[in-house]
Amino acid sequence: MMETFWFWFFTCFALLSTPVSPDFHRPAQNVTGSTLHLPTGRFSLLAVPANRTLKVSVPLSSSISALVIQAHSTDAVLTASLTADFSQGNVYQGASVGLVLKPVVLSQMISWYLQADRATQALVAALPYSAEAPVPGGCNLEFDLETDPNLHIAFEENVVKLEFAPANVGWPWFVAEPPCDVGTGAGTHWRLEYDFFCLVLPPSFENSVEWHQFARMAMPGSTLRFGSKVTTLPSSSLPRVLITTAPHLSIIFTLVVHDPLMRTTASYVPILVPGCSSCGSSILVILLCVIIGTLGLILCFLGHYLYHLAALAMGLGTAMLAGCIALFVWWRFGSVLLCSLILSLLFGVQIALIIFATPLGNLAVFKSDFNFWMCFVCVVLFGPLLSLPCLKMSAVVACAVIGAEMVVLAIAWFVPCALPYLLIIVPRRAAHPSTALAINAIPLQPYDFLLVALWLLLAIAGTVIQYQLLSDRPPFPPCPYDLWREEREHRREDLLNPQHHQQARPSRPQPGGCGERTPLLLAH
Structure with missing residues (x-):
């Protein structure tokens, strides 16, 4: 429907x-x-x-x-x-x-x-x-x-x-024609x-x-x-x-x-x-978009609820090693600081990508690599500074925003729009420094406004749903290693407890009353 x-x-x-x-x-x-x-x-x-x-x-x-x-x-x-x-x-x-x-x-x-x-x-x-x-x-x-x-x-x-x-x-x-090489008045x-x-x-x-x-x-x-x-x-x-x-x-x-x-x-x-009408129409690209969109939906609505999935997915957004390290630190020591730092850094990167996709990115001051990357790093670090005082809220919002973006980008690949190419201006400049002097000439199309509206709606809905799911839960899930160790101790105590090995015996029926015909063993 x-x-x-x-x-x-x-x-x-x-x-x-x-x-x-x-x-x-x-x-x-x-x-x-x-x-x-x-x-x-x-x-x-x-x-x-x-x-x-x-x-x-x-x-x-x-x-x-x-x-x-x-x-x-x-x-x-x-x-x-x-x-x-x-x-x-x-x-x-x-x-x-x-x-x-x-x-x-x-x-x-x-x-x-x-x-x-x-x-x-x-x-x-x-x-x-x-x-x-x-x-x-x-x-x-x-x-x-x-x-x-x-x-x-x-x-x-x-x-x-x-x-x-x-x-x-x-x-x-x-x-006569005015001369072109005489004077600059x-x-x-x-x-x-x-x-x-x-x-x-x-x-x-x-x-x-x-x-x-x-x-x-x-x-x-x-x-x-x-x-x-x-x-x-x-x-x-x-x-x-x-x-x-x-x-x-x-x-x-x-x-x-x-x-x-x-x-x-x-x-x-x-x-x-001219544009390329057949670019990106292979089965592999379509399958990749479907996978990214599905993962984005899960991350948008259940990202913080399934914390291990969010930690691994956000780590994959930075590097495979970073995701594994963050997941291991949380699993072994119960520290959510590294996972939250990765989430907030990715959220800061998204803010920086959006800023430089606007006409601000065409300013002459950003043609210098030093000015551009210094401003980019400052905007990225602004995310962790805002998220450290409220880790739960920042984690929920980051999961909702980034998951919604994955869904929107997967949809955008199948419609004629400029949004995906606006968001890769910074990665393209990092990979090809020769594009530093290039001007972004991709105006927003009608589909782009619809996708931006869908992005906002999914982000808001994902934030609300995650808060409802986490209303009766602690801000972050407990350390999996501690849970495993406690469960192991309980099993060990049960094995050492003699009552754990004692089999239950059926109780003998108690007589209704004692009389002169009642055996003495049953009477006592």
Whole structure:
């Protein structure tokens, strides 16, 4: 019954949180030969033939100083070019491609060229910007395009590296381009600021949903509304950022450049970091999740009641040797201090993991290993300091919280959420120090809020149930060794006691009365 309730609850929540894909503009065969006329300021779906050049013409007006062209495909490699011969330095290739068109003379149309390695549908847009808006990639000194509005992605160990070409301040089409390497004053591109945004795609998305999210992240206004801000970079920083992502989630990244003097914005071409839909679907992983979830339920509701199980499980959370030592110390000497210390340390670790999974973990002060680990140790030690005055309460709460977390993490493996990856940021940094400079770019998903609520409910219910079970019991169970020794002494005393070996004899019936016919032996 409860399984059916949770299934329909999660299903309805997912349906409500999935965006409805809109109908994009489809140019009504407005084609002359192989030339297609594309409107500005809106997205269109183009049918791109395989290995054929499609010339796309865009209308111009006197208010347009630059056009950012972008095209996105879900199943093909696109090639966009400024020239018909696709010469080097004028071409960009990928699943998401972008160009910047600057009119050199006053004309009514401007053209660019598009190819695909297979027949596909592409989401195409020509976004106009005025002379006051910054030009994405206008100060490119590293990549092939002279003006490169694209985000360049590289997958490194455990992180994703996004690089971009710095933007330039806007200028009218009839004047010379402002230089990028002369001066650093307020009139140069050094005044610009960059904001990275991300948007997580819903699970099992279709092409129309992906195009819809690309359209949301392509323009500054909709990006600020629907995207989640990752970080802000000044012009003085390097034009790259390291980001941690979740393997199960498909995330769209984009970059918005701000001109604080002109109060204008412009967007780079968004790019998709695809997720792995089949990761963690093996039978072994599923079996491990079931075992962890079952053990978490027992620990959440019966952890302190079954004290030996809690001591061993918490010891396994730190190390096998630590769990065995803690269990032996309690069994032999009856001391619960070591077990309680391990419980409180693990509880402190959970608090530290939660703190560094929040935006506080992205602060610049924590990029230093010394600052990060010193703060981590202080938070972890804060748990034992709070638990020493009240060992029973801390042990019960720790069992309930950690057991509930095990249940939630086991469930989270089967739903598209970010919670498990947020909680392993610290262990991943310990295993891979290169991730110290990476920024956590995993926003919470709708399922994450449900799992956090389930975590809290299980922790509260587990604490209450354990207190009810322990209401008529001592705070901690007695020493098992002392109990065994007392039982052994009782058995030894019973063996040495003669009455223990004396067999009971049946009593003789007593006569009802004595008379002259009663034998003398019976009378006495």
